[in-house]
Structures are given as C-alpha cells and as structure tokens.
Amino acid sequence: MTAPKRNKARANGEGTIYQRKDGRWEAAGYVLAADGTRKRVRVYGTTRKNAADKLTDKIANSNRGLPVATADSTLGDYLTYWLNSVAVHRLRENTHTRYATCIRLHLIPGLGTKKIARLTARDVRTFLDRLRTTCQCCTQGLDAERKRCCAIGECCQKRLSPLTVTYVHSVLKSSLEHAVREDELPRNVARNVKTATLRPKRFRPLTAAEARQFLDAARADRLHALYELALRTGLRKGELLGLHWEDLDPIAGTVTIRRSLQRTRTGGLTHLPTKTRASERRIALPTECVNSLKKHQEQQEREREEAGASWKGMGLVFSTPTGRPLDPANLTRRFGDFLDRVQLRRIRFHDLRHSTATLLLEQGVDLVVIKELLGHAHIGVTAGVYAHVRLRLQRQAIDSLGNALDATDDEAGDPPATAVIR
Template sequence: MTTPREATPSRRVRANGDGTVYQRKDGRWEAAGYVLAPGNTRKRVRVYGTTRKEALAKLTEKIATSNRGVPAPSAQGSVSAYLTYWLEAVAVHQLRENTHTRYTACVHQHLIPGLGKKKLAKLTAKDVRTWLNQLRTTCQCCARGIDARRDQPHCSAAGACCSKRLSPLTLAYIHSVLKSALEHAVREEEITRNVARNVRTGTPRPRRFEPLTADEARQFLAAARDDRLFALYELALRTGLRKGELLGLQWEDLDLRKGTASIRRTLQRTQTGGLTALPTKTRASERRIALPSECIHSLKEHREVQKRGATLEGWKDNGLVFTTQAGGPIDPANLNRRFRSLLERAGLRRIRFHDLRHSTATLLLEQGVELVVIKELLGHAHIGVTATVYAHVRLRLQCEAIDLLGRTLHNSAETQPDASADPPPCAPPVR
C-alpha cells in the first residue's frame, strides 16, 4: 500500500478585509485595502514600503483609522489650490469685506509662497513649524522684493539688509488664517486633522496703548469745545463707542428724552461699496447704552446746528447724526486727520482715535466701576476680553488695595491697647 504524500503547508491567506501585500517588480512592497471614504463610501488605497512589514504596518494603520469612523482624506491638490478655493467659495460668504481683504493679502503674501507647493493631504505640523520659524527670521523687504520697487532703496538693493521682520502679532495672525482654512478642510473631510492646531506659536504681547489721564481728558474736551464735531468727541470719550459706531449713528437710534442710544450699525469704507453701513462688529456690539447728561445736552445743540445747515443748498439728508458740512457721511480717514489736528491744538501727545475708547474704560476702572458694567458699555463679546485688555489697570488697582490694607494694618498696630491693662468689662465675643 502506498503512503500518501504529506500535504505541503499552504501559504498563509489573509482574512477578508485585511487587504493584500505583495512585492513589486522594482523590489518595493505594496499593500492595498479598502477604507472609509467621505460620503459614507469605501475606496481602495495603496501604501508602499521597503519591506513587507513596513507596508503592512502602514496599511494596518489606515484600516484601524477607518474602523474608528474617520474617513480617508480625499484632497489630491496642493495647499495653494485649496487656499484659493477657500477664499473664493467659503471665506467670502463668512467674513466681512475688509476682513476678507486682509485674509486674501495674508494668503497671497505669506501662505502660498511658503506652503503653497505642498500637498494638502501630506501637510504636517513639522512643515508648518519649519515655515513659521523661517518666516520669523526673514526680512520682508528681501523676501517680497519691496526694496527693489522703492525709488530710494535702503535694504538689500542698497547693499545693507534692514532686517525688517514680522512682529509676533502678525505671525500669530498668519497662523490663525492657516488654522481657519485647514479647519474648514477638516469639516469638508478633505483632511483628517488640522495640523496647524498642533503648532504652538506662543501668546504675543498685546499692543501697548497710552490712554488719556483724567487731566488730559478734561484738557481734550476743553480744546474740542468750539469744534463742529464736539458732540462726537464727547460721546466717544464718555461712552467708549467705536469710531465706526459713532459715524454710523442715526437720529432714529437716539432717544434724547429717555437718554439712551441704540447701537445697530457701523460705518466703514470697503473696496467695492465705498462708505457703507454694515452690521456691528459682533452680536454683543449691538446694544443699547445710557447717555450721560452732558452728551444729551451737546447732542441737542448739535441737532440745532445741523437743522440750520440743512436749509442750505446742496444739503443731503442721510439721517446721520454726524455728517460733513454737505450732509454726507464722514470718511473714517478724514476723522483721523481732524482728530490729530485737534490733539496738536490742545497740546496733547499723539494717540489713536481708538485710544479714546481705551481711555473711557481705564477711567471707569480707576473709579471702581464693575468690570461687567464696562463690558456691557463697550460691547465686548466676552468679559475675558475686557479683563485681558485692561489687565494693567486692574494691577494698579490691586497695588492701591494692597497699600490701603497695609496702612490699615499699620495703624491698627499703633493704636492697639496695652496688653497689661485690664480688659474692658462685658466685652462682646468675637465671632
């Protein structure tokens, strides 16, 4: 009787769904399998490695990610192509026009030149970190060719680099634009994660501002008394309204009998529409505030002067509280020039118009007004914004409180009665 041949051990077969692994003619190993794709579909992906183990490990990682419900990225284009799409199809509908203009400049001046050639799906946190470090140490005159376009070069074209680098605030702004774009790519399932969020740039120091002191504020109001826009300057200093909110204020927003003002819009200059009335900066900025009695009086006088001007030929009635002499809206840039001239006439140091808003909050804090009241008056979205911007004022108030406590304790020690003396009869117990 013949003995049957021993069965040869069969080749190991991978289970269904584990994919396939084989060696290519060029010597590399290729692994292929099905993973979850956007739209709750499945697609076949291929990975490569120098060894069978390496290719299998890459495929196993992708299948494990798919089993957790994370779809495979579908982005095939570059970072430049996606940023262009995001600006033209997404950001333009979500941002205010001036903000979209700044985003566009940031993308074309920094993001596309630095990261535009990389594949969106292969962008890593290391790529973002390396690019930010390079951007931090690069002279912008040299990188963007600014010096070559000047009539009188004073940087590389003149033989000496001026080392004009970006500020930490600008770097943080560029980083935030990239995070916003990649966050939308994650929502559209183009990529699996926002790698820009894994990069920490540090918290930049806020811009330092020098608000008016109480004496300077009184000097400013005295110098502006004879100005045609005195009511605007007084309203800005006493209520902290933004420049656009003041210029967009209409008479129908004011109730001088009750002493209130409703802030509903802001006036800004845009590239397409010129001077345009837009919604307030945030939802919290749309608010109603109480008017000081001094502002009510100056607004009434301003209205009487405006009524006399409305009888002149060429007057255009737009319903605005503060207008040009012809009744048209005031350009914010023109208001800035008038404000600087007023500061020079008053003999005060040069500050921004927005620093009047900071002066209001600073003076209120120094008078002991609660932070939540100032937050409502200024129209901040969160009280944390108010607390952060005016942290230096709170620190000074803390120092004053500590000094007050120190004087109290020092005086108590001096007036403490002698321990050898008999205690007063029927002393009340201390609870």
C-alpha cells in the same frame, strides 16, 4: 420568510457608499477639484444617510461649477478655493481682504506647493520660523524696482512683526479647520504648532485730568458732541459715524447701536452690521451727551439751511457740512489736528475708548458693566485688554490693606462686626 430589504442602488454619477470596519460610513464620488480637474473625493459619516448627504452636497456644488477641495490638492489650490468659496460668505469684506492679502503674500509663496494631505506640523513650524527671521524686502523683491537696499546687497532686515506672524498662523488654522469639518483632513496640523504668547499692545489712555482738559478744549470744535460721546461712552469710531438720529432717544436718555460705518474696497463708505452680536446694544447716555447732541442737532439744521440744494442728508448724526457721511480716515486726521491745535498729548482716536474703560475701572465700576457698555463679545476680552489697570488697582488695594495693618491701635478704628466678601 421574506428576504432582507436591500439598499437601493445609487444611480450613475451618485458615487458609492459602504460601511468601514471601524463602523463609520464612507462615500466616494467624482467632483470638480480646486485645480479645475475632476477628482475622486471621500467623505465620512456616522450613518449611511449622513455620509450620503455629505457626498450629495459636494456633487451638487460640483454640478453648479463650484470647486471642491480634495485631499490631494495643493495647499495653494485649497487656500484659493477656501477664500473664494467659503470664507467670502462668512467674513466681513475688510476682513476677507486682509485674509486674501495674507494668503497672497505669505501662505501661498511659503507653503502653496505642499499637498494638503501631507502637510505636517513641522512644515508649519518651519514656515513660521522662516517668516519671523526673513527680510520681507528680500522675499518679496520690494526694492528691486527702486534698486536700493536689498536689491544692491544692503539688506534692511525688514521682518514681520510678531503680531503679523500670529495673524498668518491664525488664517492657516481657520482654513484647515474647515477641511477637518468637511472630513477632508483627519486633523488640523496647524493647531499643533504653538506660537509665542503676544504681549498686550501698550496704550496710554487719558488720565482723569487730561480727560477734563480734552472735554474743555472740545467745546469749541464742530465735532464737540462726537468727541464727548466717544469719551463718555467708549463707542467705536465706526459706531459713532454710523449713528442715525432715529437711534437716539433723548427722553429715555439712551442710544441704540445697530450698525457701523466702514470704508470697503468695493462699496466705499458702507453701513455694515456691528462688529459682533454683542456690539448691537442699547446704552444709557450721560446728561452731558444729551445736551451736547441737542446743540449739535441745532447746528446741523443751520448747516442744512446754508447748504440748500447741495444738502445730501441721510439722517446721520455726524456728517459733513453738506450732510454726507464722515470718512473714518478723515476723522482720524481731523482728530490728530485737533489735539495739536489745543496742545494735548497725541493719542489714537481708539484710545478714547480705552480711556473710557480705564477711568471706569479706576472708579470701581464692575467689569461686567464695562463689558456691556463697550460691546465686547466675552468678558475675557475686557479683562485681557485692561489687565494692567486691574493689576494697578490690586496694588492700591494691597497697599491700603498694608496701611491698615501697620497702623497703631490709636490710628485704626474698630472693623465692622461683620463684613461681606464678594
């Protein structure tokens, strides 16, 4: 009778693996921790190979000098590790910068000394409550150098907005979720803390009359084609500024959205992928936009001739008079100046996009079509943002039905024999 085959012994430094009483496999070994010391880390798997592979990955990263979070790390050390070793590879640069600011200003000062394994839902709830009620000038010493307000005992009560508190909470949840996926924590305690549901941000899109007035006034502006394209298609500012002439198909009457122009801290004005995969799309161009883009192209050719050797063209549809990219911040200022000059109500540039969707909804266009035009990842986003419009349309529909039901026999015509309800 042959002896049962034994598992091959692991070499020195490869850690240990054994099966637990609950049937799971546990692997343990020493790695470089987030605080710079070498600590023992444990990982779990449904099979021996699964646990071994997880430990091998951690040890390999440790041997390359990459720190690995451990259960006895402080939250501050873990957040620093997660931000610089994990999130940096998954987030757009501007989003990563906002995460870093959130961690530096709020999470590390408020929870940084807590052990990640001992963090409780109560700790998180207490932290968020304190964040809502504490003056940020006092907490961060913003008025210390200026020697006014909080620094002289006259607290200004500058608190964080509910939206910012929710954002801080979401960053904490994202970081701890990674720890759960890596089997460093049994559960994400931040998910057990519920924050108040935020009311949608109110915006005042253009009415149909205001939109017509806007388009009439824009005809005399150098960026007429950009403003018209923004209002008639709902493209985002970065998508408009990232358009190249090769993205347009005037014969088919379409435009393909492939990229977005953004200003980043390290790269300056940079072409980045679209906001989401759904944002990369091909949409139909209204005839008015095709015509205005042709005129804009002729204008750009004249500017190229006038600029001569100073022309720095990159094939962009919308550029400066010398062919350089338009800075998003400069476009925002220019848009505000345009509204003041033609005496139109002040709105944000992004409200042109809201105006597009609102006007389409009011014309009875299907929500799915609007979702595809705007490039939303999920129809729930479209439905949520424009819930107030749908409620108003419901009210109009109910009132119309009420008028029909209240009409006399002489006023109301006979209904059709059959009606299809969708």
